[in-house]
Amino acid sequence: MPTLAELNAATQAEFTTAMQGVYEHSPWVPARAWSARPFATLAALKHALVQAVRQASRDEQLALIRAHPELAGKAAVDGALTAESTHEQARAGLAHCTPEEFARINTLNADYGARFGWPFILAVRGPRGTGLSRAQIIATLARRIDNPAEFEFAEALRQIHRIAKLRLNDKFGFMPEQGNRVWDWCERLARHSEPPWAERGELTATYLTDAHRAAATDIAATMRDCGFDQVEIDAVGNVVGTYHGRDPAAPRLLTGSHYDTVRNAGKYDGRIGHFVPMACVRALHSSGRRLSFGLEVVAFAEEEGQRYKATFLGSGALVGGFDPAWLDQRDRDGVAMREAMKHAGLPADLAAIATLRRDPARYLGFVEVHIEQGPVLSSLDLPLGIVTSINASVRYVGEIIGMASHAGTTPMNARRDAACAVAELALYLERRASADGDSVGTVGLLEVPGGSINVVPGRCRFSLDLRAPGNDQRDRLRDDVLAELAALCARRGLRHTVEETMRESAAPSDPAWQGRWERAVTALGLPLHRLPSGAGHDAMKLHTAFPQAMLFVRGENAGISHNPLESSTADDLDLACAAFTQLLDQLAAS
Secondary structure: OOOHHHHHHHHHHHHHOEEEEEEEOOHHHHHHHHHHOOOOOOOHHHHHHHHHOOOOOHHHHHHHHHHOOOOOOOHHHHHOOHHHHHHHHOOOHHHOOHHHHHHHHHHHHHHHHHHHHOOOOOOOOOOOOOOOOHHHHHHHHHHOOOOOOHHHHHHHHHHHHHHHHHHHHHHOOOOOOHHHHHHHHHHHHOOOOOOOOHHHHHHOOOOOOOHHHHHHHHHHHHHHHOOOOOOEEOOOOOEEEEOOOOOOOOOOOEHHHHHOOOEEOOOOOOOOOHHHHHHHHHHHHHHOOOOOOOOEEEEEOOOOOOOOOOHHHOOOOOOHHOOOOHHHOOOOOEHHHHHHHHHOOOOOHHHHOOOOOOOHEEEEEEEEEOOOOOOHHHOOOOOOOEEEEEEEEEEEEEEEEOOOEEEOOOOOHEEEEEHHHHHHHHHHHHHHHHHOOOOOOOOOOOOOOOOOOOOOOOOOEEEEEEEEOHHHHHHHHHHHHHHHHHHHHHHHEEEEEEEEEEEEEOEOOHHHHHHHHHHHHHHHOOOOOOEEOOOOHHHHHHHOOOOEEEEEEEEHHHHHHOOOOOOOOEEEEEEEEHHHHHHHHHHHOO
16 A cells, blocks of 8 residues: 555556545545545545545435445355455454344345335444444344435445545554544443443443442553553542643643443443543653643543432532532432442542642643534534534423323313423423524423323423523523423413522633644644534533633444444544644643
């Protein structure tokens, strides 16, 4: 394989020949990408090939999809695959399907082709590049048959680009070592999960449960292996690793994200935010390099507000935001936070927690790397994105109280149905948020306690999650929704309660730190894409005391998050590590 320098000097014909096999039976892709030379990095070359496909006509894109063979299909059986496809399908074990697996795949292939008119495309080497199992392949094929046609067309192209990137890695002898390491750490940490999710192979690690504390111990051990000078688990369960600068008293860069999860979670949310800088510290330590500043990496113990209504507890403690009332909160099993802390060996003492507050004068700022948790970067075929601001948000839990009655004997005009009232509120919220720019609103919890199929619901519990780019816009949305709640309850003859559980202001990125991320991404040969974050992050809590900015990493499966399908590729995680290293180098040179 030629070097990048040789490719940059190649004629179009030479370049196309060198790229043979990267895009299946489609030499027009590299032929068009040739005009984007010179390529400063392998990432820039990959992006140019992606852009060539994005700029092609629909018919050309469809022909590219149809150029790919079915998995374990007739071409594979007849030995008519390209060398690249043969290697990939064999690596995934598709040449050794059982008769039952082979029959299942062929049935699914036929159903998929009949529905969409093109073959099912999947990068069978997977996000780590080492190969998916046959069970994973079959499950993915069965799941994607239910996708809408336009979504699946785009997903087929995304999978083709993933295949091409892995083939380019092979041609260039490139191994995303840092990304592999971060990916492996995320997978390994996910073995710590609570029952009954653990028994189902699902991930749940909420604040100070056994699984959560085991995860903290694992992270601390990994930090020590990476070469951090100091590692501790602090008074709220944060795992803190410090890598000193040349002068241990030098100011520090603060970074990190949370390691707690939602229930039935993905493996990458929050966790790449401490693993990416940990990988970079490992590289610094391995090379014996010290910077002119220190690096403090914090795996925050709590961000999700799942076990207790104490969202951002871990990062909040660093800015003096720990609410004393939290210690007396009880979880669904009646365990007070104070008791949970003592069981975990933490002091459960407000004076000890107060000592965690950081002095901003001793820090340069705060940066966070996070999986996007959305579809934007995936839809744009971009691995990294620059966060401009974190949206303002507010959350409530509430209950509407009506009157339970017999479903068969209560006339419709005599009902006081609490569930219908919540449904009406949810539909109002959908209309109201949709009419308000970038606002979003969700009723994520809707529960009829002790509900029965033949009883009109007398009570209905619900939640409200309201977000908007600015505080004023969020508050207008909140006011309208709460007013509608009061009005519809009055109209229906119902009572209601509502309690605010979380409020966070918008957190615009610091211009200087956002600029550092932008220069880091540009140095990798990638285009810049700036986007706001609709999700909340630890950075919005640290924003109250430090200049902050975030880097987003593309998620797989259209960016789904808080879900077992959440994923990222080792290649994208490797680019995140490279961008973080670039940011460190900028600071060291300033």
